[in-house]
Amino acid sequence: MQYLSNKHVLLGVTGSIAAYKAADLVRRLREAGAEVRVVMTEGAKAFVTPLTFQALSGTPVHDSLLDTEAEAAMGHIELARWADVILVAPASANSLATLAQGRADELLGALCLAADVPLAIAPAMNRQMWADAATQENVRVLAQRGVLFIGPDSGEQACGDVGEGRMSDSETILQRLGELFSTGSLAGQTVVITAGPTREALDPVRYLSNRSSGKMGYAIAAAAVEAGARVILISGPVSLATPQRVSRVDVESAAEMEEAVKAHIENAAIFIATAAVADYRPVLQQQQKIKKHEARLTIELEKTTDILAMVKAQYASTFCVGFAAETHELEQYALGKLEKKRLDMVVANRVGPAAEKTAGTFNSDSNELHVYWKEGGLKLELASKNKLARQLIALVAQRFSLFDATAAKDNNVIAMNKIK
Numbered sequence: 001m002q003y004l005s006n007k008h009v010l011l012g013v014t015g016s017i018a019a020y021k022a023a024d025l026v027r028r029l030r031e032a033g034a035e036v037r038v039v040m041t042e043g044a045k046a047f048v049t050p051l052t053f054q055a056l057s058g059t060p061v062h063d064s065l066l067d068t069e070a071e072a073a074m075g076h077i078e079l080a081r082w083a084d085v086i087l088v089a090p091a092s093a094n095s096l097a098t099l100a101q102g103r104a105d106e107l108l109g110a111l112c113l114a115a116d117v118p119l120a121i122a123p124a125m126n127r128q129m130w131a132d133a134a135t136q137e138n139v140r141v142l143a144q145r146g147v148l149f150i151g152p153d154s155g156e157q158a159c160g161d162v163g164e165g166r167m168s169d170s171e172t173i174l175q176r177l178g179e180l181f182s183t184g185s186l187a188g189q190t191v192v193i194t195a196g197p198t199r200e201a202l203d204p205v206r207y208l209s210n211r212s213s214g215k216m217g218y219a220i221a222a223a224a225v226e227a228g229a230r231v232i233l234i235s236g237p238v239s240l241a242t243p244q245r246v247s248r249v250d251v252e253s254a255a256e257m258e259e260a261v262k263a264h265i266e267n268a269a270i271f272i273a274t275a276a277v278a279d280y281r282p283v284l285q286q287q288q289k290i291k292k293h294e295a296r297l298t299i300e301l302e303k304t305t306d307i308l309a310m311v312k313a314q315y316a317s318t319f320c321v322g323f324a325a326e327t328h329e330l331e332q333y334a335l336g337k338l339e340k341k342r343l344d345m346v347v348a349n350r351v352g353p354a355a356e357k358t359a360g361t362f363n364s365d366s367n368e369l370h371v372y373w374k375e376g377g378l379k380l381e382l383a384s385k386n387k388l389a390r391q392l393i394a395l396v397a398q399r400f401s402l403f404d405a406t407a408a409k410d411n412n413v414i415a416m417n418k419i420k
């Protein structure tokens with residue numbers, strides 16, 4: 001089975017007799033972990049009802065471009081931004097012509113123009129239609145633009161002919177889609193990632209925590225797996241499903257997270273610390289529930305271990321990526337963290353009221369990131385956390401390929417000696 005954890009697949013269904021096969025495809029995509037939204041052409045609706053796809057995908061079908069209500073619900077640009085990939089299956093001969101010409105008179109064509117994501121097409125048509133010079137010319141034009149063609153297969157056709165033009169089976173389509181996301185840039189590497197908040201107990205029922213949702217860390221874990229890494233995800237309490245092929249270790253407090261990191265970091269080439277670990281914990285953890293007798297209550301706090309700084313100090317040959325969630329002075333704090341903890345990369349994002357207008361917040365599905373390393377930096381523009389995670393992993397893989405682990409270790413020994 002191919003893994004498409006959290007991938008946003010925009011499935012375009014067009015007017016082919018194979019449209020009924022797209023129903024199975026939706027089910028299989030969801031089983032593989034993808035979120036699916038279906039766009040139907042007018043032609044497609046003559047073959048299968050939108051209700052079928054609504055029931056199978058769990059979301060309303062999109063079928064209209066010039067409809068004020070549909071635009072108000074999830075406009076075509078928003079839908080284009082939502083997608084990680086557009087898959088047209090089945091793709092009719094007419095839809096190939098539409099896409100080759102760049103027409104936007106139906107929603108699907110407009111989305112393909114508006115989206116800056118890979119386009120995969122699984123054609124389905126009579127063998128003569130497929131072999132026709134006009135269709136072949138359209139295929140050539142689209143392939144030249146980088147469109148991924150999946151099939152068609154040969155065999156018996158709905159019209160009784162035998163030949164090339166059958167839509168590829170769901171298994172093959174899933175396989176090829178999965179390959180689109182598999183970069184292999186971290187093949188053979190072990191990556192340890194922390195994610196989510198920690199909870200610092202005050203008494204048996206109360207704790208101090210923060211608003212981290214863990215979404216960014218989980219998206220990075222999925223992206224690292226796609227890049228071929230073995231991923232260990234050390235997670236605070238979150239309500240997120242574990243991405244496929246990720247080994248997850250659940251922890252609650254900062255101390256537990258520290259222990260779990262120590263237990264797994266030895267063989268890691270890369271450590272990515274996205275978790276919002278509590279900086280302070282109560283000095284005393286009451287064994288019984290604190291009663292509300294007093295008008296004021298003072299709780300004494302003590303510092304927790306800085307896990308990221310600890311890892312870099314003890315395992316200098318591990319490529320360490322830190323996260324800085326700041327309400328203000330983003331660049332200054334991020335660069336300070338990079339230098340002070342001797343990190344290899346820092347990823348900064350804005351949180352709090354200032355962030356809500358422009359970028360994502362802790363619980364949002366989108367974000368905007370500023371990435372810094374010793375020799376430079378770049379901004380990853382506002383996008384879904386899944387998309388950002390893939391961009392970030394590509395950047396980590398690139399910087400990691402230039403990383404000299406032995407020199408990092410030696411430099412660290414020199415630095416530690418200077419401190420002594």
Ligand SMILES: Cc1cc2nc3c(=O)[nH]c(=O)nc-3n(C[C@H](O)[C@H](O)[C@H](O)COP(=O)(O)O)c2cc1C
Pocket residue numbers: 013014015016017018041042043044091092093094095124125126129
């Ligand atoms: C019964 C029937 C089956 C059809 N099957 C196909 C097909 O498998 N592939 C195809 O390219 N066109 C097929 N067509 C023609 C398309 O439905 C027609 O070109 C339509 O305009 C496509 O619309 P769309 O590309 O906007 O979805 C079929 C038509 C009929 C009446």
